[in-house]
Amino acid sequence: MPDAYVHALALGLDPAWRRLPDEARRETAAQFAVAVATDHPIRTETYSLIGLKAGIDLLLWRLAPSFDDLEEAAARALRSGLGRWLTVRQSFVGLIRESQYVARPTSQEQSLFEGERSRYLIVYPFTKATDWYLASKEVRQGSMNEHMKVGHGYPQVRQLLAYSFGLDDMDFLVAYETDDLAAFSALVRDLRATDGRRSTVRDTPILAAVHRPIGEILELLGG
Secondary structure, eight states: OOOEEEEEEEEEEOGGGGGSOHHHHHHHHHHHHHHHHOOTTOEEEEEEEEEEETTEEEEEEEEESSHHHHHHHHHHHHTSGGGGGEEEEEEEEEEEOOOSSOSSOOGGGSOTTSSSOOSEEEEEEEEEOHHHHHSOHHHHHHHHHHHHHHHHTOTTEEEEEEEOTTTSSSSEEEEEEESOHHHHHHHHHHHTTSGGGGGEEEOOOOEEEEEOOHHHHHHHHTO
16 A cells, blocks of 8 residues: 555634735635645645634645655645745644554544545544553554444544654544534543553644635635
8 A cells, every 4th residue: 555644734824814905815815725726646625623723723634645745735835825824833744554453444444535524523643651562462452442342333433543653743643534523522432431541641632623615714714
């Protein structure tokens, strides 16, 4: 399987942009929309966090064949129109690889870039304790089996786990996609009671975002 990199790029808008004349806002918004849309060979999905997370208004969720492609796409967006008024608030990068714990991935563990998008995307960094990696394969597999059993009880929630070792500060980039946030919240609550929770070192900040076309997000921002 060829390498595939994912990037969650969370951006915050300078409030001064909203005070620009109408024509300037429309022009800069249009320039940014073009920069985000012309990302071949990158796949980009856009999400809104307007008013939902302090300092963050927009999330660019990307899949690319190379690390360089992600860098170039981010640079292109940030120098184009509205991009000059945006600040990177969070950035999570990961590499998609086959899981050593899942023999036959179900539809819940497939790429979140395939098929139709769900309404909500939740992404966050995830790091496990050293003791987890020093435990035997059998112990880790048993813990993961329990984790996956709980997850399969919520078929309306899909998950992507990307590896961030050596690429970012965390061990993994974790993403969930769903149309039912209440079900996702219940899933997270149930996972808190599993054995694997003992090894969790970091699983914040959590970014819960609404899937919207870039044009719709720009309208909500005031473009």
